[in-house]
Structure formats: structure tokens, C-alpha cells
Amino acid sequence: MITIKLQIILLLASVLTFLVIINLIRKYNLELRYSLLWLFFCIVNVLLAAFSNIAVNIAGLLSIKEPVNAIFLLSFIFQFFLIFSLTLTISRVSNKFTQLVQEVGLLKKEVEKLLKANSVER
Amino acid sequence: MKVLAIVPAFNEEEGLLRVADQFKGIKDVDILVINDCSKDATPIVARELGFEVIDLPCNLGIGGAVQAGYKYALIHGYDIAIQVDGDGQHDPAYITDLIEPIKAGRADMVIGSRYLRKEGFQSTLLRRVGINYFSNLIQFLHKKRITDPTSGFRACNRKVIDIFSSRYPNDYPEPESIVYLLRNNYRIEEVPVIMKERFGGESSIRSFKSIYYMIKVTLAIIIDNMRKIRFI
Numbered sequence: 001m002i003t004i005k006l007q008i009i010l011l012l013a014s015v016l017t018f019l020v021i022i023n024l025i026r027k028y029n030l031e032l033r034y035s036l037l038w039l040f041f042c043i044v045n046v047l048l049a050a051f052s053n054i055a056v057n058i059a060g061l062l063s064i065k066e067p068v069n070a071i072f073l074l075s076f077i078f079q080f081f082l083i084f085s086l087t088l089t090i091s092r093v094s095n096k097f098t099q100l101v102q103e104v105g106l107l108k109k110e111v112e113k114l115l116k117a118n119s120v121e122r
Numbered sequence: 123m124k125v126l127a128i129v130p131a132f133n134e135e136e137g138l139l140r141v142a143d144q145f146k147g148i149k150d151v152d153i154l155v156i157n158d159c160s161k162d163a164t165p166i167v168a169r170e171l172g173f174e175v176i177d178l179p180c181n182l183g184i185g186g187a188v189q190a191g192y193k194y195a196l197i198h199g200y201d202i203a204i205q206v207d208g209d210g211q212h213d214p215a216y217i218t219d220l221i222e223p224i225k226a227g228r229a230d231m232v233i234g235s236r237y238l239r240k241e242g243f244q245s246t247l248l249r250r251v252g253i254n255y256f257s258n259l260i261q262f263l264h265k266k267r268i269t270d271p272t273s274g275f276r277a278c279n280r281k282v283i284d285i286f287s288s289r290y291p292n293d294y295p296e297p298e299s300i301v302y303l304l305r306n307n308y309r310i311e312e313v314p315v316i317m318k319e320r321f322g323g324e325s326s327i328r329s330f331k332s333i334y335y336m337i338k339v340t341l342a343i344i345i346d347n348m349r350k351i352r353f354i
Binding site for chain 1: 174190200
């Protein structure tokens with residue numbers, strides 16, 4: 001069984017996280033696109049905390065003795081997804097970054113050429 | 123035909139002096155140095171030597187630097203682009219040999235190989251074993267013998283310049299770029315060259331990184347093989 005105390009802590013923590021994320025998005029500190037996964041997990045967490053029989057059922061399904069361990073397993077999986085989505089984002093960003101750096105290099109070259117041509121004219 | 127020599131350089135102020143020396147007497151080739159955010163006097167030396175220079179604002183590594191060169195070649199309408207290392211190990215005297223199959227229309231990319239005639243600096247035993255392994259892996263997957271898949275001394279035509287501008291691997295790009303050209307049925311030819319031992323600078327492949335290198339490039343080659351034809 002999950003104790004009431006744990007349920008309350010879980011519930012408070014996930015509701016608080018949810019509100020902090022919403023507030024950060026509101027203040028334009030966080031990009032909604034990258035926080036969707038977080039919001040989704042917060043909601044799942046709230047459900048898990050509020051309805052303890054979900055955790056009990058999952059534990060039974062996976063032959064895990066204690067429902068609280070099922071919650072640990074689930075949070076592990078969530079974290080895995082979150083970290084993986086970060087790796088994916090980093091790969092994309094680094095690709096774009098490479099292209100930008102090359103573009104800046106090429107532009108600097110053209111500017112240098114133009115400036116030189118300009119000074120010769122004068 | 124407009125020919126561009128792309129010289130990627132990261133902290134190669136001494137190597138560039140050698141490159142400039144070797145390029146004396148080589149005509150009809152424009153030289154473009156890609157300064158990959160060097161911390162020494164590379165950009166100053168390169169300009170004093172009269173090379174065209176692109177200064178990258180951040181260090182991209184060999185793949186990103188060379189790709190910047192291919193983009194330049196594409197924008198400025200070069201027919202042939204040749205990669206030449208900035209440390210003086212590639213002798214530009216071979217450029218005529220290197221571009222001949224492209225001019226004749228026999229090949230889309232030509233690789234300068236140390237192992238066709240087995241002359242000159244042959245690299246260390248361990249590296250030869252590694253290179254031979256990649257050579258076998260490529261032959262197994264693509265039925266084409268490339269004796270020196272890690273050679274950075276290569277020439278390519280307009281079509282390949284176009285492809286490399288849009289996609290080029292980041293680190294250790296040579297074998298991977300070969301396999302994706304082969305996958306898309308481009309013609310690759312090798313010509314024998316003699317390479318020197320490197321002077322100054324540092325090879326991008328150091329001993330403690332060699333295991334990472336072997337695994338990464340093997341995976342890159344195998345995963346590339348899972349991609350579809352015409353999927354660059």
C-alpha cells in the first residue's frame with residue numbers, strides 16, 4: 001500500500017512542479033515546446049498520487065511487491081524519456097549550430113572581400 | 123576548369139608554411155584555408171601567404187571545417203574541389219593526377235591512396251591494421267575496394283561538392299562520406315600518392331581516442347548502409 005503521507009507529498013510536489021513550469025512559460029523563460037513532456041509527466045504524477053489503486057494495479061501487473069516500487073519504476077522510465085528527448089534536441093541544435101557557424105564564416109569572408117574592394121576604389 | 127584546394131587548419135601556423143612552399147609552381151588552383159578557430163597565428167600566417175581565408179567563429183572540427191570549404195566552392199562555382207591537409211603531409215604535386223579522372227569524366231571523387239603502390243610514409247602498423255579493416259568493411263558492404271578510406275587527400279566534382287555542401291559527417295568524416303557516395307552510386311577512383319609524415323600540428327586521431335574512433339566509424343558505416351539509396 002501507499003501511505004497517505006507519501007500520497008500527499010507526491011501530490012504536493014507534482015502540483016507545485018506543474019505550477020512552476022506554467023509560471024516559467026508565462027514569463028517566457030521556458031519554451032512550451034520543450035516543456036510539454038514535463039507537463040504531461042506532472043499530470044501523470046498527480047493521477048498516480050491521487051488514485052493509489054493505479055499504482056497498486058500496475059504493481060500487481062508487473063509482479064512488483066510494493067506499489068511504491070512501481071512508482072519508482074515509472075519515474076525511472078519518465079526520466080529516461082526526458083533525458084532522451086534532451087539528447088535528441090541537442091543533436092538537432094548542434095546540426096543547426098554547425099550550419100550557422102559555417103554561414104558566419106562565409107559571410108565574414110565576403111565582408112572582408114567587399115571592404116578590401118572598397119578601400120582599393122578609394 | 124575552376125579548381126579549389128580546401129585546406130582545413132587548426133593551429134597549423136607551421137604546417138601552412140610548408141603547404142605554401144609545396145604549392146609554389148602549382149598553377150590554376152585557388153587555395154582556401156579554413157581556419158577552424160585556431161588559437162595560434164594561423165589566420166595571420168594564412169593571409170600573409172596570400173591564401174583565401176575563412177575564419178570560423180567557433181571550432182567545428184574537421185568535418186564542419188571542410189564542409190564550409192565545400193559550401194564556398196559551391197557558391198563560387200568551382201568545378202573541382204580538392205581537400206588538402208594543413209600540415210603538409212599531402213603533396214600538391216599530385217593534384218594533376220588527382221583531378222585527371224574527374225576531368226576525363228571517369229570519376230565523381232578521386233582519393234589519393236598511400237596503399238596502391240605502398241610508397242612513402244605508410245603510417246604506423248596499428249593504423250594500417252585499422253585502415254585495412256575499414257577497407258574490408260567497405261568492400262564487404264559495397265563490393266568496392268577502397269585501399270585508403272581514411273585518406274584526407276581527395277578531389278571531387280561539382281555533383282559531389284553539391285552533396286557535401288548539404289550533408290557531411292562531423293568527426294572522422296572520410297570513410298563515412300565514401301560509403302554514402304557509394305550507396306548513391308557515385309563513382310570513386312583511387313590514384314597512388316606518396317604522403318609524408320606530418321610536420322607540426324596534431325593529428326585529429328590520437329592514440330587514446332583510437333578505440334572510440336574505430337567503434338564510431340564502424341557504426342557510421344553500418345548505419346549508413348541501412349539508409350535508402352538517394353537518401354543523403
